[in-house]
Amino acid sequence: MRFPDQPIYSGWDAPSRVEADIMELEADGEIPLDLRGRYYQVAPDSQFPNRTGDDVMFNGDGMLRMFTFADGHVDYRSRFVHTEKLKLERAARRSLYGAYRNPYTDHHSVSGRSRGTANTNVVLHAGKLLVFKEDARATWVDAETLETHGEWDFDGQVSSPTLTAHPRFDPTTGEMFTFGYEAKGLASRDVAYYVLDVHGKLKHEVWFEAPYTSLIHDFVVTDDYVVFPVEPTTTDLDRLKAGGRHWLWDPTKETYLGVMPRYGTADQIRWYRGPARSTYHYFNAYNEGTVIHMDGCVAEAQTASFMYPDTLGEERDLTMTVRRITRWTVDYSAEDGKAFEERVLKPEFAEFPLIDDRVETFRHRYGFIGARVLNDDGGEQNFRGLNSVQRYDFQEQRVVGQYGMPMGRSFQEPVFVPRGDDATEGDGYLLALVNDWDTMLNDLLILDTANLAAGPVATLHLPLRLRGGPHGSWVPEHLVQAP
Numbered sequence: 001m002r003f004p005d006q007p008i009y010s011g012w013d014a015p016s017r018v019e020a021d022i023m024e025l026e027a028d029g030e031i032p033l034d035l036r037g038r039y040y041q042v043a044p045d046s047q048f049p050n051r052t053g054d055d056v057m058f059n060g061d062g063m064l065r066m067f068t069f070a071d072g073h074v075d076y077r078s079r080f081v082h083t084e085k086l087k088l089e090r091a092a093r094r095s096l097y098g099a100y101r102n103p104y105t106d107h108h109s110v111s112g113r114s115r116g117t118a119n120t121n122v123v124l125h126a127g128k129l130l131v132f133k134e135d136a137r138a139t140w141v142d143a144e145t146l147e148t149h150g151e152w153d154f155d156g157q158v159s160s161p162t163l164t165a166h167p168r169f170d171p172t173t174g175e176m177f178t179f180g181y182e183a184k185g186l187a188s189r190d191v192a193y194y195v196l197d198v199h200g201k202l203k204h205e206v207w208f209e210a211p212y213t214s215l216i217h218d219f220v221v222t223d224d225y226v227v228f229p230v231e232p233t234t235t236d237l238d239r240l241k242a243g244g245r246h247w248l249w250d251p252t253k254e255t256y257l258g259v260m261p262r263y264g265t266a267d268q269i270r271w272y273r274g275p276a277r278s279t280y281h282y283f284n285a286y287n288e289g290t291v292i293h294m295d296g297c298v299a300e301a302q303t304a305s306f307m308y309p310d311t312l313g314e315e316r317d318l319t320m321t322v323r324r325i326t327r328w329t330v331d332y333s334a335e336d337g338k339a340f341e342e343r344v345l346k347p348e349f350a351e352f353p354l355i356d357d358r359v360e361t362f363r364h365r366y367g368f369i370g371a372r373v374l375n376d377d378g379g380e381q382n383f384r385g386l387n388s389v390q391r392y393d394f395q396e397q398r399v400v401g402q403y404g405m406p407m408g409r410s411f412q413e414p415v416f417v418p419r420g421d422d423a424t425e426g427d428g429y430l431l432a433l434v435n436d437w438d439t440m441l442n443d444l445l446i447l448d449t450a451n452l453a454a455g456p457v458a459t460l461h462l463p464l465r466l467r468g469g470p471h472g473s474w475v476p477e478h479l480v481q482a483p
């Protein structure tokens with residue numbers, strides 16, 4: 001077996017496949033004693049080269065990582081998520097599943113089996129550690145050993161075969177809001193929306209049809225409303241049957257925001273319209289009466305054409321693919337079909353929006369983002385991703401803190417940890433994995449949000465290269481112990 005010499009299997013993205021246990025990571029600086037809990041993160045890490053001879057990052061097998069913090073010490077553990085896919089392919093010692101989200105490219109022996117890779121996000125809800133991939137059910141994993149229990153349908157309460165990797169939470173009630181799209185089969189327009197209470201009991205369920213089938217990666221929930229963004233990254237069943245790509249960018253389509261009361265019904269959804277846009281992630285949203293403000297990292301077009309070619313076969317103007325902090329405002333008292341408003345708050349590239357989760361669904365003042373800033377030599381250091389993290393103040397609409405790294409390093413998405421239960425919004429730490437392209441190893445930085453520019457208060461050194469992981473979450477110690 002040999003991974004082909006291709007960009008997706010090279011450089012930082014060369015598969016690592018290392019399941020490790022490291023007690024006591026090496027550290028510089030002072031690890032804050034008030035950091036007690038676990039940082040979980042997940043990344044696509046291909047066990048085998050894809051049978052099609054080609055692949056995209058998003059198709060790798062989920063590798064779960066856990067950093068355990070206590071008393072100024074940090075231990076590390078990583079394990080593959082043992083999905084049905086991983087188990088079948090390991091048994092065969094080769095790839096059986098084909099292209100990203102196209103089962104028509106699979107080996108016949110896995111026909112009808114789960115294609116879930118559990119590689120996008122990991123959260124704790126109702127005492128269960130859940131790993132997500134948006135085209136499959138959740139996977140339940142042991143929060144301590146990282147052993148995989150298997151796919152989890154919430155005790156039979158969630159029938160959708162797909163579930164977003166970006167559930168939302170109400171921090172006052174502990175409710176989890178989630179949805180699946182393409183929920184009645186490949187390329188279907190159906191969306192299933194669920195609210196589960198703090199104990200994991202189903203509280204609300206709605207099924208509805210979107211105006212067209214699209215990649216709905218993230219959504220937002222406010223105190224009173226839920227918003228489903230439908231943007232023109234589209235799919236088509238005939239194309240899939242012909243072995244084509246799941247997603248193409250269709251710039252002829254409009255963006256729709258489907259707004260519904262939080263516990264509403266399908267007939268209450270109103271669709272508000274705007275120009276073609278591409279967003280993966282939102283900070284948060286809140287409502288003032290019927291007026292909803294949602295903040296995200298929005299581009300005028302989907303990421304470069306090599307990932308998402310155009311339905312028209314046109315090359316993309318790369319300036320249109322720059323994601324910027326953008327506010328969408330929509331009034332639910334307006335009629336269905338009316339326009340939503342858009343305001344770009346910050347013109348420079350930004351991605352991986354974060355807030356202090358303790359204000360989720362309510363008005364947020366601070367956000368954190370990954371950004372690319374200019375080097376000392378004046379050149380834009382966008383060579384390999386994000387080289388800085390910034391703290392953004394939505395009230396003053398400006399950057400109020402920043403840490404930029406030396407050349408040759410890039411960030412993975414950070415997580416925010418409040419300094420304590422009484423800490424003010426946004427006051428605490430950012431934990432951020434850093435890819436060091438000189439050593440080809442990772443550090444984990446602990447940054448103090450009160451003074452990002454001062455640089456890390458502590459740096460943990462890993463003797464490993466960790467492939468880029470999309471998302472993770474911090475779980476405080478007292479919640480890890482929950483049943």
Ligand code: V55
Nearest residue numbers: 058119120134217280470
């Ligand atoms: C994203 C990531 C995915 C995916 C679809 O960040 C969208 C966006 C890691 O997998 O399948």
Ligand code: FE
Nearest residue numbers: 217280470471
């Ligand atoms: Fe995501």
